[in-house]
Amino acid sequence: MTQVDTAETGQRGPAADDEGTRPAGGSRPGRWKRGPVLTTCALLLGLLLLLHGQLPEWAGLGSLVETFLPWFGLFVPVLLAGALWRRSASAVVALLLPVTVWLTLFGGLLGDKSHQGGDLTVVSHNVNADNRDPAGTARDLAASGADVLALEELTDRSTGTYETELAKAYPHHTVQGTVGLWSKLPLSDTRPVDVLWDTAGPSAGKPRPEDVPVEPTRALRTTVATEKGPLAVYVVHLGSVRVMPRGGFWTDTRDVGATKLAGAVAADRSARVLVLGDFNGSMDDRAFDGLTSQLRSAQDVAGDGFGFSWPAEFPVVRIDQILVRGVEPKSAWLLPATGSDHRPVAAGISW
Structure with a gap:
């Protein structure tokens, strides 16, 4: 040694x-x-x-x-x-x-992919059914200068407040169930879109759980008349996900809605399509493959960072989306928090 x-x-x-x-x-x-x-x-x-x-x-x-x-x-x-x-x-x-x-x-x-310009500014916001200040939220959204404003999680009590507060800036609007669209440009061909649980079609063989209520309309489709031609706009709030004591991470109602929405978009013959709303999931989720195969995310194409939108206090996931087909996103960003538990998402699009 x-x-x-x-x-x-x-x-x-x-x-x-x-x-x-x-x-x-x-x-x-x-x-x-x-x-x-x-x-x-x-x-x-x-x-x-x-x-x-x-x-x-x-x-x-x-x-x-x-x-x-x-x-x-x-x-x-x-x-x-x-x-x-x-x-x-x-x-x-x-x-x-x-x-x-x-x-x-x-x-x-990770980098900033935004560019100057854009023919139209669109905003989507889940305003939260329990929002204690819908009037303040409406004023904040109007101040964004958006041309088209999609709102989700409207209630019978709050809808009138949004209609009153937004009437001056947005002379055209439509509300279908719990979703609505306010626009500076004329709207036409408005109709509800079925994204709800049922016992046929995509949800066949999956009986509605007893604690999943029959819900009002959660999606709509309308046409916005722009100077450069018609723009088909969908506003959607897909079903909630939840952690079930015996069932784990339960996403069935959302997944059914995503499948139905993908089918509606696929059948839409419009050259230019926007899909705005709260999807209750990230676009990385396989449940949205039917949508991401047809549409691009404005945040992915023209945003700065991940664009996490929920929860508003400390966002950790982007469940509020602006998806496009036939138009070019020029920029995408988050708006300041409102009285909701979601952050508003915005995008500038161009023909």
Whole structure:
């Protein structure tokens, strides 16, 4: 055994290793063999991001993961800190997988893609049925200068307030059930759109749960007459999601509505289409594949950042959407919070 002098005693003792903490005879694992748990976690994180679409929908697992998918990137710095602390080369290299996949999925959202101009400004806002100041919310929205204003979660009590407060700025409007559209431009061909649970069609074989009530109309379709031609506009508030004590993350009413809405948009022969509203889900969720295959998100194309809109106090997910077909988003942004639990979303579009 190698010996070294001991200053105080003159005795010779075992030498410390290169880190000064372990005798040379007690060898440490090499840098490529350290941190096997961290390496495994990094690889699993990368596979989760890469193959999230293959997750089973058992108890809504797939939808739940996809709703918060961007936030899984926060595990990367945590794992990196652990890898550096353990001096694990294998864990650092393994982290290249989740970093690459995350940047591929979401890196395009990090920069500002907005441009000046736009022929029309549109705003969508879930005003919240429990909003204590609908008049103030209406004034805030009118101050945005939007040409077209879509509102969701209207109630019998609040609708009159919005009609009164918005009448001057928006001479044209329509309300169907709990959704409405206010416009500076004329409207025509207005009709409700069925996105509700039923016992036929997309929801066949899925009986309505006892605690899911029969609801009023939650979507409409109208035509806005612009100087450059007609624009078909859908306003929608898809069914809520909820955590069920025995059923997990329950999304059935929302998913049925998404399927029906995708069918309505596919059948619409209009050259230019906007779909505005509260979708109660992120566009990363597989439930919206039928919509994202036909429409583009204004935030993804022309926004700055992720555009998280809910909850208003600390937004963590974008469930309020502006989707387009046949027009070009020039910019997309969030408006300041109102009396609602959602943030309003806005976009400038161009022909």
